[in-house]
Amino acid sequence: MIRPGIRSLPAYQVAESSGMIKLDAMENPYPLPEALKKEWLKQLEDVQVNRYPDSRTTALRKKIAALDSLKAEQVLLGNGSDEIIQMLLIAVEQGACAVVSPSFTMYDLISRWLNRPVSTVPLGSDFSLDPARFLKVCAREKASIAFLACPNNPTGNMWPKETLREITSNFNGIVVIDEAYAAFAEASYTDLIASNVLILRTFSKLGWAALRLGYILGHPEAIAHLEKIRLPYNINSLTQASANVFLDHYSEFENQAKTICEERSRMYKALQRMSRVEVFPSQANFLLFRIAGADKIFHKLYARKILIKNLHSPNGLLKNCLRLTIGLPEENNLFLNVLEEILA
Ligand SMILES: *Cc1c(COP(=O)(O)O)cnc(C)c1O
Numbered sequence: 001m002i003r004p005g006i007r008s009l010p011a012y013q014v015a016e017s018s019g020m021i022k023l024d025a026m027e028n029p030y031p032l033p034e035a036l037k038k039e040w041l042k043q044l045e046d047v048q049v050n051r052y053p054d055s056r057t058t059a060l061r062k063k064i065a066a067l068d069s070l071k072a073e074q075v076l077l078g079n080g081s082d083e084i085i086q087m088l089l090i091a092v093e094q095g096a097c098a099v100v101s102p103s104f105t106m107y108d109l110i111s112r113w114l115n116r117p118v119s120t121v122p123l124g125s126d127f128s129l130d131p132a133r134f135l136k137v138c139a140r141e142k143a144s145i146a147f148l149a150c151p152n153n154p155t156g157n158m159w160p161k162e163t164l165r166e167i168t169s170n171f172n173g174i175v176v177i178d179e180a181y182a183a184f185a186e187a188s189y190t191d192l193i194a195s196n197v198l199i200l201r202t203f204s205k206l207g208w209a210a211l212r213l214g215y216i217l218g219h220p221e222a223i224a225h226l227e228k229i230r231l232p233y234n235i236n237s238l239t240q241a242s243a244n245v246f247l248d249h250y251s252e253f254e255n256q257a258k259t260i261c262e263e264r265s266r267m268y269k270a271l272q273r274m275s276r277v278e279v280f281p282s283q284a285n286f287l288l289f290r291i292a293g294a295d296k297i298f299h300k301l302y303a304r305k306i307l308i309k310n311l312h313s314p315n316g317l318l319k320n321c322l323r324l325t326i327g328l329p330e331e332n333n334l335f336l337n338v339l340e341e342i343l344a
Pocket of ligand 1: 026079080081082083104149152153178180201202203204212213214
């Protein structure tokens, strides 16, 4: 029979989005450039759908490693970075999983699937992270793994490198720095990689959400152990072929990320000018903002076919908070116009 810990879980909810202007899931709104699309489809023609995928993925891992001047044996691929979070939580020795709150919910959720206790350290009211407080909770609750999203989702801010250095050098376990938003941030912390420090990334937010491809960077020994619990064919052949083409044209996606960052500053300023809105600085492809009556405003936007993310809960740091993914300029403008109409 089903374990009580699983029985008591709520089902993971994905909002109904057909026919909506989708600004809820941190997707890149830009389509593939036409020439790249042609080349991509041509490569897909050669995929042998009757054969199992390449399980070693050496060429692909080499290309991904090269983005950060690392070696193929320092890269492990996952069916989305979610799958890698699951692998880490399977592999790491007993002990709590330490997370901050608010942060990405999958660390907490997958820990529960696996019967692993979770230690939650609240962020400050300005969403800052106090490393001494974090370490104290980790020691008290015997945490063996910690996840720190940087930039953090849903708050959009980054932890200073000094904060992470203090945590990684004093934590008695594995620290995973989740850089899902690295493409939109002004810094990346790959230089903190150590025997107990890994960097998690994904291509989802950069424009390949449908491919489900994530990766983790670390010391070859740590990667080799994780490889043992990777399901043999976790990266399907269509994803491998697609990623191989896209990585050869990586600058196209980096340029799109740059445009998204420019839109982010424009939208930040526009929201800042609205007197009832408190918008928080962001190093990701979304903006978190607070507004009185957030719940109602979310539903009014939804009724006007605009889907963003409602993070409001009556108590806690995200009271009256909504999260807006940066979309195409015309989608962003529509959002601003409709929000102004709702507030008028
Ligand atoms: C979106 C997100 C992920 C998951 O990305 P996938 O590769 O699509 O599974 C991981 N971490 C954070 C912080 C995210 O926001």
